[in-house]
Amino acid sequence: MLSNPSQTLTALTIAGSDSSGGAGIQADLATFANFNVHGLSVITALTAQNPQGVHRVSLSSIEQITAELNAIEILKPAAIKIGMLANSEILNSVNQWLNQQPVPVVCDPVMSATSGGSLLDNNGIADFKNLLNNITLLTPNIREAEILTGTNIATVEDIQLAADNLLAMGADSVLITGGHFLEESDVCLDYFKNAEQQYWLRGKRIATVNNHGTGCTLSSAIAAALAHGYELIDAVVLGKMAVSQGLSQAQSIGNFTGAVAHPGGPCRIEFLPEILPANAHPLEYKTPAFSRCTTEPLGVYPVVDSADWVEKCLAEGVPTVQLRVKDLPEDTLRELVKQSVAAQQKYGGQLFINDYWQLAIEYGAYGVHLGQEDLDTADIHQIAEAGLRLGVSNHAWYEIARAHAIKPSYMAIGPIYSTPTKVMRFAPQGLEQLQEWVDLLKSEYPMTAIGGINLERAPAVAKSGVGSIAVVRAVTEAADYKAAINELNNSLQAEL
Ligand SMILES: Cc1ncc(COP(=O)(O)OP(=O)(O)O)c(N)n1
Ligand SMILES: Cc1ncsc1CCOP(=O)(O)O
Numbered sequence: 337m338l339s340n341p342s343q344t345l346t347a348l349t350i351a352g353s354d355s356s357g358g359a360g361i362q363a364d365l366a367t368f369a370n371f372n373v374h375g376l377s378v379i380t381a382l383t384a385q386n387p388q389g390v391h392r393v394s395l396s397s398i399e400q401i402t403a404e405l406n407a408i409e410i411l412k413p414a415a416i417k418i419g420m421l422a423n424s425e426i427l428n429s430v431n432q433w434l435n436q437q438p439v440p441v442v443c444d445p446v447m448s449a450t451s452g453g454s455l456l457d458n459n460g461i462a463d464f465k466n467l468l469n470n471i472t473l474l475t476p477n478i479r480e481a482e483i484l485t486g487t488n489i490a491t492v493e494d495i496q497l498a499a500d501n502l503l504a505m506g507a508d509s510v511l512i513t514g515g516h517f518l519e520e521s522d523v524c525l526d527y528f529k530n531a532e533q534q535y536w537l538r539g540k541r542i543a544t545v546n547n548h549g550t551g552c553t554l555s556s557a558i559a560a561a562l563a564h565g566y567e568l569i570d571a572v573v574l575g576k577m578a579v580s581q582g583l584s585q586a587q588s589i590g591n592f593t594g595a596v597a598h599p600g601g602p603c604r605i606e607f608l609p610e611i612l613p614a615n616a617h618p619l620e621y622k623t624p625a626f627s628r629c630t631t632e633p634l635g636v637y638p639v640v641d642s643a644d645w646v647e648k649c650l651a652e653g654v655p656t657v658q659l660r661v662k663d664l665p666e667d668t669l670r671e672l673v674k675q676s677v678a679a680q681q682k683y684g685g686q687l688f689i690n691d692y693w694q695l696a697i698e699y700g701a702y703g704v705h706l707g708q709e710d711l712d713t714a715d716i717h718q719i720a721e722a723g724l725r726l727g728v729s730n731h732a733w734y735e736i737a738r739a740h741a742i743k744p745s746y747m748a749i750g751p752i753y754s755t756p757t758k759v760m761r762f763a764p765q766g767l768e769q770l771q772e773w774v775d776l777l778k779s780e781y782p783m784t785a786i787g788g789i790n791l792e793r794a795p796a797v798a799k800s801g802v803g804s805i806a807v808v809r810a811v812t813e814a815a816d817y818k819a820a821i822n823e824l825n826n827s828l829q830a831e832l
């Protein structure tokens with residue numbers, strides 16, 4: 337799912353072996369391989385298991401587990417996944433070793449097999465809180481969250497309360513997975529919370545009985561993405577996609593139920609989860625209905641800072657243009673928006689106003705372009721109801737999942753290259769990441785690429801199939817802006 341890094345990355349799973357091959361160590365290693373991460377393993381227990389049940393469990397000795405943990409240390413796992421710990425003795429000795437580990441730890445609090453057998457004894461459950469201080473992300477399902485918190489979970493509010501309890505018990509972040517919540521509905525709701533953020537992830541429910549190993553796959557996929565250096569919130573999206581894609585291809589084994597698959601390869605948009613707006617109730621959230629853009633793909637897309645530039649670009653026949661100005665007094669802004677809208681009425685084209693969505697509505701602009709921070713405060717339903725289009729900036733997987741929940745009129749990806757035009761906390765995405773996001777999103781959204789794109793780079797960017805290139809300097813600082821627009825257009829046309 338993630339491409340091969342230039343140096344071998346390692347991740348460690350500390351878990352039990354599943355003789356039926358669908359969960360535990362076997363699922364974790366298959367997931368790591370899928371994410372191009374070399375898997376290290378410390379096996380806490382051997383289970384004699386098949387779809388009919390867990391027939392026998394044989395625990396590894398503490399000496400063996402400790403020796404394995406110490407042995408793999410020189411291979412420097414970049415992330416750790418924890419699964420079956422069997423009992424309090426194993427749990428506490430793993431925890432002691434974790435005290436020295438500087439890397440993120442994802443813990444799936446495995447307590448029982450899908451087929452029913454117990455995989456953690458009562459003392460282990462009682463001691464589980466000891467482990468939480470060493471856990472970056474805890475990924476319980478509803479039943480596991482109930483057991484760990486001693487609460488009953490039947491509603492959305494119960495899930496939120498359980499997450500609060502788990503954080504209070506010491507976990508840094510918690511993701512309560514909703515595979516067994518509202519099972520009759522066609523969506524699957526997971527809830528993420530830590531000190532900074534809380535959100536619902538809404539994914540398509542993949543109804544299958546072949547779901548053995550789902551929790552193992554999710555937690556090890558998140559650990560693998562963390563090993564690649566992704567931020568936790570991005571890793572959660574990647575983990576969720578891997579599970580949904582895997583469930584969609586899961587097959588039975590003869591007459592027996594099977595396990596989540598590990599197909600690898602590119603992910604389809606139907607498996608991209610939606611991150612619902614922070615204040616949305618997950619069962620009542622209504623997706624806004626934004627109008628589509630008239631001209632798709634969006635083509636050459638100059639981002640300019642004056643009504644004069646808007647007019648010159650539209651007069652030159654660009655299909656899309658954006659007015660992007662910062663820190664101006666209200667009356668100057670109004671005048672700029674008004675004049676830009678007048679230019680659009682004269683020449684046609686799609687005029688997007690950056691940031692100032694109320695003015696865009698008031699003056700009847702074609703659309704609004706918003707950054708992810710703006711989504712926290714803008715009334716996006718009002719923008720949609722006024723008939724304006726919405727474009728949204730995206731720099732990371734988490735942002736893409738968040739934008740996907742509001743179904744904007746287009747998705748912007750950037751920065752593709754480094755640029756002096758804007759200070760951003762995101763590293764350049766590069767062409768490979770652009771390609772992955774174009775392949776994922778293009779069937780549902782028109783897209784544009786922005787950041788550091790000049791005439792030389794335009795053909796390579798256009799080759800991704802993005803269909804539009806958004807530029808500031810390549811037009812506004814060109815010796816001949818008309819020729820620049822023409823050349824950018826030629827690069828895009830060559831790929832249509
Ligand atoms: C086409 C396009 N893509 C991205 C941006 C960046 O917008 P935003 O995140 O709102 O940041 P500012 O432009 O406001 O600094 C854009 N303007 N246009
Ligand atoms: C506004 C913005 N958002 C992401 S990159 C960028 C600036 C792009 O400017 P340039 O085309 O000059 O690199």
Ligand SMILES: [Mg+2]
Pocket residue numbers: 690691705706707710
């Ligand atoms: Mg903005």
